[in-house]
Amino acid sequence: MSWIDTHAHFDAAEFDTTRSDDWAHAQRLGVVAQVVPAVAPFNFETVRGLAHAYTGTVYALGIHPMYVNSLDVDVALAELRGALLANIEDSRLVAVGEIGLDGFVEGIDQDKQLAIYQGQLKLAREFNLPVLLHVRRAQDTVIKYLRQFGIKQGIAHAFNGSFSQAQAYIKQGIHLGFGGMMTFEKSNQIRRLAAELPIESLVLETDAPDMSPAWAYKENNYSYYLPRIAETLMTLRGLSAAHLSAQLRNNTLNALPKIQSVL
Numbered sequence: 001m002s003w004i005d006t007h008a009h010f011d012a013a014e015f016d017t018t019r020s021d022d023w024a025h026a027q028r029l030g031v032v033a034q035v036v037p038a039v040a041p042f043n044f045e046t047v048r049g050l051a052h053a054y055t056g057t058v059y060a061l062g063i064h065p066m067y068v069n070s071l072d073v074d075v076a077l078a079e080l081r082g083a084l085l086a087n088i089e090d091s092r093l094v095a096v097g098e099i100g101l102d103g104f105v106e107g108i109d110q111d112k113q114l115a116i117y118q119g120q121l122k123l124a125r126e127f128n129l130p131v132l133l134h135v136r137r138a139q140d141t142v143i144k145y146l147r148q149f150g151i152k153q154g155i156a157h158a159f160n161g162s163f164s165q166a167q168a169y170i171k172q173g174i175h176l177g178f179g180g181m182m183t184f185e186k187s188n189q190i191r192r193l194a195a196e197l198p199i200e201s202l203v204l205e206t207d208a209p210d211m212s213p214a215w216a217y218k219e220n221n222y223s224y225y226l227p228r229i230a231e232t233l234m235t236l237r238g239l240s241a242a243h244l245s246a247q248l249r250n251n252t253l254n255a256l257p258k259i260q261s262v263l
């Protein structure tokens, strides 16, 4: 059985002493690919380097909404555009990400967040790349600008909205990422979404080292937990491993076509 981790911060310092072993472990358990998003210009080279150093690894370039405070909007967008231009022919560059809006964490400049989000949607259009979206307490605004900028491909990662918001993403062509949160018995809403949304709209992710599953609560999360997270989804959907694995592979290819290069 093969699984794809559509969101892993494989560059995180938490993995510095164990990175190769962690990925080898994940691969032994059937994780055939991982998507490593950037968060700001400071890690563009790092995620690109990791994607070329590790088999099954692809990357995205983008500016995370939680990193905007220290950035100059125009300079940061120009740096991103330069990096996209330099790497657009790179088969391992699969998306613009991680981008979006965070209305949960306090102290982030909301105007800057919005300007950088809009600027990145424009770049996704220009380079014809899907988007990896980070969204907290901002689903409707994120969707509004996806529509406005004509973005029709990508993933709303760690989806945690309502059914109607899920439908709005799906209508826009965006897939929904589910991960460790599903493994908590108390996550009623997320488990219902994962169980009931159209299977074609789902993809799996860990968000390692964050969003740990129930069995690793308050510990680091790893891509090698993905097959066990997938078991939760099998149970919720009543699907066999073979069926779910094949379906998710198709879904991921629809969301991120360039990932084909490592599958």
Ligand SMILES: [Zn+2]
Pocket: 007, 009, 037, 098, 134, 207
């Ligand atoms: Zn992330």
